[in-house]
Amino acid sequence: MKKAVHFGAGNIGRGFIGLLLNGAGYEVVFADVVPSLIEQINLARSYRVITLDAQVETQTVRNVRAVLLDSEECRKEIVDADLVTTAVGLGNLVNVAAIVVDGLRLRKQQNNDQVLNIMACENAIRATSTLKDEVLSRCDDELRNWISSHVGFADVAVDRIAPNRAGHAVEPLDSVVERYFEWDIETPSLKGALDVPGATFVEQLDPYLERKLFILNGAHATAAYAGYHKKYATILEAMNDPEIAETVTSVQQEAISGLVHCYPSLQLDALEQYAASVRARFLNPHIQDDVARVGRDPLRKLSAQDRLVRPLHLAHQAAKETPGIVRALALGFAYDNPEDAAAVQVQKQIQELGIERAVSNVTGISDPATLRQIVDEYQAL
Ligand SMILES: NC(=O)C1=CN([C@@H]2O[C@H](COP(=O)(O)OP(=O)(O)OC[C@H]3O[C@@H](n4cnc5c(N)ncnc54)[C@H](O)[C@@H]3O)[C@@H](O)[C@H]2O)C=CC1
Numbered sequence: 001m002k003k004a005v006h007f008g009a010g011n012i013g014r015g016f017i018g019l020l021l022n023g024a025g026y027e028v029v030f031a032d033v034v035p036s037l038i039e040q041i042n043l044a045r046s047y048r049v050i051t052l053d054a055q056v057e058t059q060t061v062r063n064v065r066a067v068l069l070d071s072e073e074c075r076k077e078i079v080d081a082d083l084v085t086t087a088v089g090l091g092n093l094v095n096v097a098a099i100v101v102d103g104l105r106l107r108k109q110q111n112n113d114q115v116l117n118i119m120a121c122e123n124a125i126r127a128t129s130t131l132k133d134e135v136l137s138r139c140d141d142e143l144r145n146w147i148s149s150h151v152g153f154a155d156v157a158v159d160r161i162a163p164n165r166a167g168h169a170v171e172p173l174d175s176v177v178e179r180y181f182e183w184d185i186e187t188p189s190l191k192g193a194l195d196v197p198g199a200t201f202v203e204q205l206d207p208y209l210e211r212k213l214f215i216l217n218g219a220h221a222t223a224a225y226a227g228y229h230k231k232y233a234t235i236l237e238a239m240n241d242p243e244i245a246e247t248v249t250s251v252q253q254e255a256i257s258g259l260v261h262c263y264p265s266l267q268l269d270a271l272e273q274y275a276a277s278v279r280a281r282f283l284n285p286h287i288q289d290d291v292a293r294v295g296r297d298p299l300r301k302l303s304a305q306d307r308l309v310r311p312l313h314l315a316h317q318a319a320k321e322t323p324g325i326v327r328a329l330a331l332g333f334a335y336d337n338p339e340d341a342a343a344v345q346v347q348k349q350i351q352e353l354g355i356e357r358a359v360s361n362v363t364g365i366s367d368p369a370t371l372r373q374i375v376d377e378y379q380a381l
């Protein structure tokens with residue numbers, strides 16, 4: 001049986017990646033940093049994935065095990081794995097990289113000729129490439145050369161909303177998801193054959209990845225920050241507010257104008273259909289998704305290469321105005337949730353540096369006119 005080591009046994013790890021890999025015939029070994037989660041998985045050896053929809057569907061993922069991230073067991077699991085995947089949060093990839101390097105060193109020592117593919121399923125531009133850089137920076141030349149001929153690092157886009165479990169899950173390991181899913185895998189970087197039923201294999205990932213990150217995640221973050229501003233607890237409540245729904249639609253339209261300009265392979269009609277389907281997914285009445293989950297870590301979400309600032313630049317390249325994204329960014333800077341450590345850091349910057357310098361620091365935006373628009377919008381909130 002093929003074996004996958006998946007780092008991060010959280011919402012998307014269990015509810016999407018683990019589920020699909022199990023369906024593709026892999027034994028899935030989860031690696032996580034939470035000992036109680038490891039114990040629960042090893043005790044149950046299975047878990048449920050519940051689809052939140054008009055017709056609730058419950059699937060059981062069997063034949064799973066778990067190991068602690070920083071353990072000998074975890075390093076050894078990499079020696080004979082066919083696949084390594086992650087869904088740990090972009091900032092945690094550095095910790096995964098350190099363990100993966102140790103595992104690859106062991107794999108090389110044991111003369112394992114079998115090729116391995118690695119995919120980081122994080123919401124970010126080319127997260128696998130980020131992981132690859134972290135891995136290679138920790139290797140000597142010999143290991144680096146071996147890796148280049150034996151290990152494929154394929155960038156991916158993952159599209160499925162796995163909301164907070166609270167309010168939905170019954171059993172401790174239940175994972176809850178929406179019905180829709182898309183997993184796009186960039187083929188040229190793969191080593192050997194990879195067959196995951198349900199995944200989409202593409203030659204060039206960027207259009208797929210940016211379409212998803214901007215039209216879904218950028219719009220979702222907008223709904224979260226606008227919802228928080230109006231004191232709504234969930235995305236559903238926020239999206240039922242016509243003013244917020246209008247801002248979300250504007251953000252999507254501005255992102256689309258930049259995407260069609262940048263990627264001729266993307267068709268306007270198809271993008272508009274995708275955007276409408278995304279708004280319908282946000283309005284799924286069976287999902288209570290907290291604005292705090294969707295808006296989490298604004299320091300990352302408001303940064304230069306992420307879901308709001310990058311589409312803003314693409315739209316500007318297409319000579320389009322961006323009032324929707326400007327408002328979304330202003331709302332992001334107004335997200336002063338004291339329970340979110342990154343939001344607290346953003347607020348600290350605003351207090352210490354003033355709003356204009358904080359916006360420029362966090363977003364990397366240097367154009368004075370754009371900065372002015374964001375600051376004016378923030379001050380008018
Ligand atoms: N929830 C969702 O709908 C989707 C999430 N993603 C991405 O997947 C990643 C994870 O998101 P969620 O599953 O929602 O978060 P989560 O918080 O539910 O799960 C993350 C898991 O990773 C574990 N973890 C943290 N650092 C680790 C490390 N160094 N090694 C191993 N495990 C570690 C945590 O203990 C937790 O169990 C994020 O990058 C997110 O952007 C992507 C698509 C959909």
Ligand SMILES: O=P(O)(O)OC[C@H]1O[C@](O)(CO)[C@@H](O)[C@@H]1O
Pocket residue numbers: 123158159160161162216217220221293294295296297
């Ligand atoms: O996981 P992140 O990057 O913090 O952002 C949350 C986003 O990711 C998702 O959980 C899945 O794409 C969305 O529901 C939400 O927009």
